[in-house]
Amino acid sequence: MYLKMMLMFDVLLSIVIAFTITFLAIPVIINVAEMKKLFDVPDERKVHRTPITPLGGLAIFGGFVFGCLLTVHFNQSGEFQYFIAAAMVIFFLGLKDDILVISPVKKFIGQVLAAFMIIYYGQIQIRSMHGFLGIDQLPEMFSLLLTYFAVIVIVNSFNLIDGIDGLAGSLGVMSLTMFGIFFLYVNIPSYSILAFSLAGSLMAFLIFNFQPAKIFMGDTGSLLIGMVNAILVIKFINVANSPDVSYPIESAPAIGFAILMIPLLDTLRVFAIRIFHRRSPFSPDRNHIHHLLLDRGFSHRTITFILLSINLAVVGLIYMGRSLGCTLLIFSVLVIFFSIIGVFYYMRTRSRLVVTKIVQESNGELKASKLVPFTKDSSVLEQKN
Numbered sequence: 001m002y003l004k005m006m007l008m009f010d011v012l013l014s015i016v017i018a019f020t021i022t023f024l025a026i027p028v029i030i031n032v033a034e035m036k037k038l039f040d041v042p043d044e045r046k047v048h049r050t051p052i053t054p055l056g057g058l059a060i061f062g063g064f065v066f067g068c069l070l071t072v073h074f075n076q077s078g079e080f081q082y083f084i085a086a087a088m089v090i091f092f093l094g095l096k097d098d099i100l101v102i103s104p105v106k107k108f109i110g111q112v113l114a115a116f117m118i119i120y121y122g123q124i125q126i127r128s129m130h131g132f133l134g135i136d137q138l139p140e141m142f143s144l145l146l147t148y149f150a151v152i153v154i155v156n157s158f159n160l161i162d163g164i165d166g167l168a169g170s171l172g173v174m175s176l177t178m179f180g181i182f183f184l185y186v187n188i189p190s191y192s193i194l195a196f197s198l199a200g201s202l203m204a205f206l207i208f209n210f211q212p213a214k215i216f217m218g219d220t221g222s223l224l225i226g227m228v229n230a231i232l233v234i235k236f237i238n239v240a241n242s243p244d245v246s247y248p249i250e251s252a253p254a255i256g257f258a259i260l261m262i263p264l265l266d267t268l269r270v271f272a273i274r275i276f277h278r279r280s281p282f283s284p285d286r287n288h289i290h291h292l293l294l295d296r297g298f299s300h301r302t303i304t305f306i307l308l309s310i311n312l313a314v315v316g317l318i319y320m321g322r323s324l325g326c327t328l329l330i331f332s333v334l335v336i337f338f339s340i341i342g343v344f345y346y347m348r349t350r351s352r353l354v355v356t357k358i359v360q361e362s363n364g365e366l367k368a369s370k371l372v373p374f375t376k377d378s379s380v381l382e383q384k385n
Helices: 002-036 056-071 080-099 104-121 140-161 167-185 189-209 218-240 252-259 261-276 289-294 300-320 326-346 378-384
Strands: 354-360 366-373
Touching: 002 056, 002 167, 002 189, 056 080, 056 189, 056 218, 080 104, 080 189, 080 218, 104 140, 104 218, 140 167, 140 218, 140 261, 167 189, 167 218, 167 252, 167 261, 167 300, 189 218, 218 252, 252 261, 252 300, 252 326, 261 300, 261 326, 289 300, 289 326, 300 326
Parallel strands: none
Antiparallel strands: 354 366
């Protein structure tokens, strides 16, 4: 009883520390960004209309690391030093991309380095398919290749789904809370703290990120969410199917897949579209699921609510049907997701035209200052211009 109380105290403390540090840091970061002009400037692909700083990941990372360092017992969980080291790699990689922009090749190399730390030193590896397509134990080389692929795709999935206010953070809180509750229930405190520390940071960040957003998480934050979720989902799959755990879960790979359904499958879908058109899978476009909904007139808050509700509903369905087997459930997730994409794709499109306000500077040069929503009332449009 005493040990359970101490475990709960550590988890709650990690949430409070992470939330508090992130919440206090964000206003400071916004003020510094305004002084130093560190903004993400709108362009034809981005959905925001005013310059906003993308440095929210600094606060998320700070809250997350402090929450872990002060509550994880590293003498009992030695692999966590490597998780923190991998998080540092992701942090500097994302920070440089948020400020200077780096090439996709350099970003990929940094992600492989972080994955190497997680897999080789942290011993996070997919060693079995747990009956999916009739496959159980995997050969070592195939196991390593599959794990690297899974980690890099999950890391990028949250980076790519971070296209509208509140979406990546909300999906991150959902997945991290689910994994955190499981690890807390089966008495694996360090992984529960890992999940809840980041969830606490994201909850504080979302206060400033819901539309109209005052700050973005940038690559620093989104890559970190992906990395932590990659660790947790692989650990969940390995542990939940073990008969030694206090609460074994059938078809754990399907449940883990369902928890990450929206960011993971949307990323794989967009990668496939880009490769089909002979483009780099990391090249930017407007093919993501949230772009489909934006182009049909939905607001950022509505899109976040829709996608979060769908993801939660699918997780509930897969959990209730966990006795049906891993293969059937994973294919069910695929069918559900692509059916939803089909519905979104063929919905009636609403016009979302915008016009650019042009101002003439002192040197006579014309410059686009901001995007102004187009309305049918020409008098309103003239007033805005």
